[in-house]
Amino acid sequence: MLTLTFFAILALALAFFVIGRSRAVAVVHGDVRLLHSRPNFHGILALLLSAICGIAVLLLLGTMGAVWIETHLLSAILSAQPDMSPIEAELVLSDARALASGGIASKSDPLRLEIAQQVARLGALHHWGTVIVSLVATLVAGLWALGKISSDWRARNRSETIIRRILMLTAAIAVLTTVGIVLSLIFETINFFNNIDWQVHKFLFGTTWSPLSGVQAGKLDPDKVGAVPLFAGTLMITVIAMLVAVPVGLFSAVYLSDFASPRVRAWAKPMLELLAGIPTVVYGFFAAITLAPFIRNSGEAIGLTIASESALAAGIVMGIMIIPFISSLSDDVINAVPQSLRDGSYGLGATKAETIRQVVLPAALPGIVSAVLLGVSRAVGETMIVVMAAGQGANLTANPLEAVTTVTVQIVMLITGDTEASTAAGPAFTLGFTLFCVTLLMNIAAQRVVRKYRELYD
Amino acid sequence: MLDTTQTLLTERTMSKDIKISAKGVDVFYGDTHAIKNVDLEIENKAVTAFIGPSGCGKSTFLRCINRMNDTIDICRVTGDILLEGQDIYAKSVDPVQLRARVGMVFQKPNPFPKSIYDNVAYGPTIHGLAKNKAELDEIVEQSLRRAAIWDEVKDRLHQPGTGLSGGQQQRLCIGRAIATAPEVLLMDEPCSALDPIATAQVEELIDDLRQNYTVVIVTHSMQQAARVSQKTAFFHLGNVVEYGDTNKIFTNPEDSRTESYITGRIG
Numbered sequence: 001m002l003t004l005t006f007f008a009i010l011a012l013a014l015a016f017f018v019i020g021r022s023r024a025v026a027v028v029h030g031d032v033r034l035l036h037s038r039p040n041f042h043g044i045l046a047l048l049l050s051a052i053c054g055i056a057v058l059l060l061l062g063t064m065g066a067v068w069i070e071t072h073l074l075s076a077i078l079s080a081q082p083d084m085s086p087i088e089a090e091l092v093l094s095d096a097r098a099l100a101s102g103g104i105a106s107k108s109d110p111l112r113l114e115i116a117q118q119v120a121r122l123g124a125l126h127h128w129g130t131v132i133v134s135l136v137a138t139l140v141a142g143l144w145a146l147g148k149i150s151s152d153w154r155a156r157n158r159s160e161t162i163i164r165r166i167l168m169l170t171a172a173i174a175v176l177t178t179v180g181i182v183l184s185l186i187f188e189t190i191n192f193f194n195n196i197d198w199q200v201h202k203f204l205f206g207t208t209w210s211p212l213s214g215v216q217a218g219k220l221d222p223d224k225v226g227a228v229p230l231f232a233g234t235l236m237i238t239v240i241a242m243l244v245a246v247p248v249g250l251f252s253a254v255y256l257s258d259f260a261s262p263r264v265r266a267w268a269k270p271m272l273e274l275l276a277g278i279p280t281v282v283y284g285f286f287a288a289i290t291l292a293p294f295i296r297n298s299g300e301a302i303g304l305t306i307a308s309e310s311a312l313a314a315g316i317v318m319g320i321m322i323i324p325f326i327s328s329l330s331d332d333v334i335n336a337v338p339q340s341l342r343d344g345s346y347g348l349g350a351t352k353a354e355t356i357r358q359v360v361l362p363a364a365l366p367g368i369v370s371a372v373l374l375g376v377s378r379a380v381g382e383t384m385i386v387v388m389a390a391g392q393g394a395n396l397t398a399n400p401l402e403a404v405t406t407v408t409v410q411i412v413m414l415i416t417g418d419t420e421a422s423t424a425a426g427p428a429f430t431l432g433f434t435l436f437c438v439t440l441l442m443n444i445a446a447q448r449v450v451r452k453y454r455e456l457y458d
Numbered sequence: 459m460l461d462t463t464q465t466l467l468t469e470r471t472m473s474k475d476i477k478i479s480a481k482g483v484d485v486f487y488g489d490t491h492a493i494k495n496v497d498l499e500i501e502n503k504a505v506t507a508f509i510g511p512s513g514c515g516k517s518t519f520l521r522c523i524n525r526m527n528d529t530i531d532i533c534r535v536t537g538d539i540l541l542e543g544q545d546i547y548a549k550s551v552d553p554v555q556l557r558a559r560v561g562m563v564f565q566k567p568n569p570f571p572k573s574i575y576d577n578v579a580y581g582p583t584i585h586g587l588a589k590n591k592a593e594l595d596e597i598v599e600q601s602l603r604r605a606a607i608w609d610e611v612k613d614r615l616h617q618p619g620t621g622l623s624g625g626q627q628q629r630l631c632i633g634r635a636i637a638t639a640p641e642v643l644l645m646d647e648p649c650s651a652l653d654p655i656a657t658a659q660v661e662e663l664i665d666d667l668r669q670n671y672t673v674v675i676v677t678h679s680m681q682q683a684a685r686v687s688q689k690t691a692f693f694h695l696g697n698v699v700e701y702g703d704t705n706k707i708f709t710n711p712e713d714s715r716t717e718s719y720i721t722g723r724i725g
Contacts, residue, residue, distance in 0.1 A: 261531075340568040344631065346529060348581040348638055349558030358580065363571045 002062060005131045009054035009138045013047045016142035020046035024149050037156035045159040046145035052162070054138030061130040069122050073115060080111055093119075185436060188429030195426055196222040203227055203430065209394035209410070211427040212419050225427060227434070229396040233404035237315045237390060238379040240400060244319025245375055249326025250368065256327070257334040258356055269331070276324035280384040287317035287389035299401065309391035309403040318385050322375045329374065333367025334360060366449045373446035377439040383408040407431050477502040477642060477672040478523060483537035485518050485527065492518045494696040495537075500689070505664060505673040507683035507704065510693030511719065516676045519693070520644050523674065524560035525553040541642070558585050561640035565647040567627035569619030569634075574611050577619040577630060578602060581638035597637055604670075605633030606663045625656020632663060636671075643667060645675040649682065661686050680720060684708050692716045 021043035028034040035042075070093070077089045084092075095105035096115035100123070105112060149155070193200055199222045206226020214221025252272065256265050292313035299306035306312075337360050345355040361368070391403025392413060414428040415421075478500040485493035493515045500506050508516035518527070525546060527533040539546050546556055558581070569577050578598045581587075588594035598615070602608040607629040611622070619630055628648055635643060645664070649657040664686045667673055677683050683690055684704060691701040692713075700707060700716045711717045 338568070340564060340566055341570060343526065343529070343562075343564060344568040344570065344634075345580070347524065347526060347557060347562035347564070348584075348635065349554050349556075349561075350580075350584050351554050354584050358584075359570050 001127065001131065002058070005058060005134060006055070009051060009058065009134060012054070012135070012138050012142065013051035016050045016146065017043040017047035019043075020146055020149060023146055024155075027149055028151050034151045036152045036154055041156040041159050042149050042153070045155040045162075046142055048159055048162045049145045050138045050142030053141035054134050057137040058130060058134035061126075061133055065126045065130060069119075069126055072122070073118060076118065077111070077115060080114075182436070185429055185433040188425055189433045192220075192426035192430045195220050196225060207396055209405075211414070212417070212424065215419075215423055218423055220423075220426065227407070227431065229394040230405060230407045230410055230431070232396055232398075233311065233390065233394075234380060234406040234408075236311050236398075236400060236404060237318060237386060237406060238376060240312060240315025241318035241322055241379045242372070242376060244316055245322035245326050245379075246372055248319075249323045249371075249375075250330055252323070253327045253330035253334055254356060254361075257331050258352065258360070269328075272324050272327055274324075275320070276328070278321075280321060280382060281388075283317050283321050284384040284388035287313050287385055291317055292389055295401075304401065306401040307391070307403045309389060311390060311400040311402065311404045314386050314390035315400065317389065318379055318382055321382070321385065322378055325378060326371050326375050329371035330364070330368050333364045333371070336367070337363045366452055370446035370449040373442050373449070377442040377446075380442070381408065381435060381439055383412060387412055407435050411435075475502045476500065477542065478674075479538075479540040479543075480519075480522075481538040481540070483519070483522060483535065483539060485515070485522060485536075486534045487518075487530075488532045492696055493522070496696075496698050498691060498698055498701060500672065500674060502672050503668060503670070504689060505668050505675060505687040506689040506691065507687035508674065508676045508691050508693055509678075509680060509683050509719070512678075514693040515696040516691075516693040517646050520646055520674060520676050523642070523644055524557045524562055526557075526562065528553050558638050559640055560642040560644060561635035561638060563628070563632050563635050563643065563645045563648050566651050567624055567631050569622070569627050569630055571618065571620055573616045574602075574619045574622070574630060575615040578634050578637045581634060585638055587637075587639065601633040601637035602630075604636050604667070605629045606659065606666070607633060623656070625652050625659055628652060628656065628660055629663065632660070632667075636667075640671065642672045642674065645673065647676050647678060650678060657682075680708070692719060694719070 021039045024035060024037075024039040024042035025032060032039060073093055073096070074086075074089050077092050078084060078086075091106070092112055092115060095107060095112050096119050097103075098105045099108060099112060099116035100119040193203070195218075196202060202222045203225050205228060206223065207228045208224050208226045209229050210224045211220055214224040256269055256272075260268060288309070292308055292310060295310060295313050296306045296308055341359055341363060342355055345359045350358070386406045386409050390406060390409060392405055392409060393403055394405050394410070395403060397404060411428045411431050414424040414431075417424060476499045478498075480496055480498040483493055483496045483498075484491070496519060498519075508520060510516050521527045522535055522539060523541075523546075527535060535547065541556070541560065544551070570580065572580070575598055578601050579588075579594055582594060582597050588597055599608060599612075602611060607626060610626060611630070619627065622630060628651070632643075632645075632648070648664075649660050652660065661682060664673060664675065668688075675683075675686065687704045689702065690704040690707040692699045692707065692711075692715075694715055700711060700713045702712075707716065708720060711720060
């Protein structure tokens, strides 16, 4: 019913749009040049005002009314039986609600039945009240807007102000969400450090990671929360991934921008970018099921023992995943190097290779650097591939053929494991916060570099 | 038969001190016939100006002389262009080596995003013209002196070339072209992006360059052609309508179209 009201408000607003537009034309007897604002703006203002008022009243009455009914009923229950505990009162209320809607209640005593009656009465009142009041609000706002229409009513300025506010509100939602996430990360991190008595160095420099094995009465063992193996594993896999992605991505970008014929470029570039569209979970099982056994078997053939989950397999596949980011971004910046620079170099008798190496790549270097930094921040934050292919044991090793674990894998393990959420959340959020700081710094660095580059040519 | 014509042609060009000789040159951009059967002989150690309305093919023809059109896929050149009697479109000629002999300066100053020194040292380094750092320093200084910009930049050779003013950048680009020790310098509207003072400086420089180089300049400014060149070719719709001494072209043109262009009635 409330959904229906919502659509009714929208329909009314649309009607106000049509009426407002034609009324604006009528006010000046068809000579629209006399209007301060075009007829459409009069219509839009009527639409916006009526829709906003109607929906705001609907939301306000809908939520506030429900809250008011709940407090009213709880106080009614408590005044009937003053010695009842608040939890019992809430149980009575939920039973009454069940009775009112014909459901099953734990008990049905006179108090519950009486409250159930009140629930039904107040509920209906609230419901219809909301519907009627919001529709009336829509009508009043719309009619007010219609009444204001005259040749010098500034409908354009007003409607543009309203639209600007709406845009601002949507932007604020994104910003506030980010702020909220960061704040929750910070608070959980503080909680975690409190839990280990502010021995921050044990987290940052300790080498044993087994946070849940030393829990006693919700208290973590500071000696078992050393995150160095995770940082080392993340670093190793990132390095392997970049060793794959940077040369392949950069060289393919050079080929696409300076050597490929337009026809080859036309299908090769979308194909490369298709790599970016493959879900990482697919890369993950490709790494775990195809590449890791292949590496192990090849290793055995030359007499090496390689774990079935290895940093190498995860790193290579992650590198393949990052190729399109590097190649696509580098291709863009290489293309942005003006043709006049290439001509200048050819005009001096330079070959294509000399031109690319000595003129084009140095000119595009800042952009390439920022592409690589973005690639690194992707690699650091990547989860699915490492969960499947890198292993779970927090193993501090420099050998890429052994299983290692990363920050993201441990977050997954902590949150999806069966430990109580309040205990597991501390280390998980702290790791997340560390990760956030690292990728944030990378992105800031990348953007700085890009900005510097823009200044060069514009 | 072919050999004798070749020898005759060579002797003739040498005797009249002709640096570049074009015979029946046609250029096509895709389906567009941009240059139509052009014959032209360019004198050694003189400034030759190409004038004509926009789109008449003068820049296209200029770019044929150092095979810059090779970098454009849809462009096709037929006919012969001889540099000192040698066909530059022959299979045996490497465009890269040719461009070291026939340097080019472009419409818009295009210094590389490197230091002033590195901009000039770029050509000599890739062609191996300097045996050591001292020789390279010498080439850079000589080139910048000849480009009449040495005094302005000698104290900041290691700052970026992109930080210079437009006129300085264009003289830097001329210095950069001179540094590879070319025989011919092609200039494609070198002053069109410059203010009058910078233009005057570059024009003065072109006049000096005549002592050591064969200069071919494309220009939209008739006054400029009259000021800097000894020979002028008037291009119109892909044809060379008239070619001769600059004085004669500007004072007593033979073709009515040349006269109309010079007096501002077509263009």
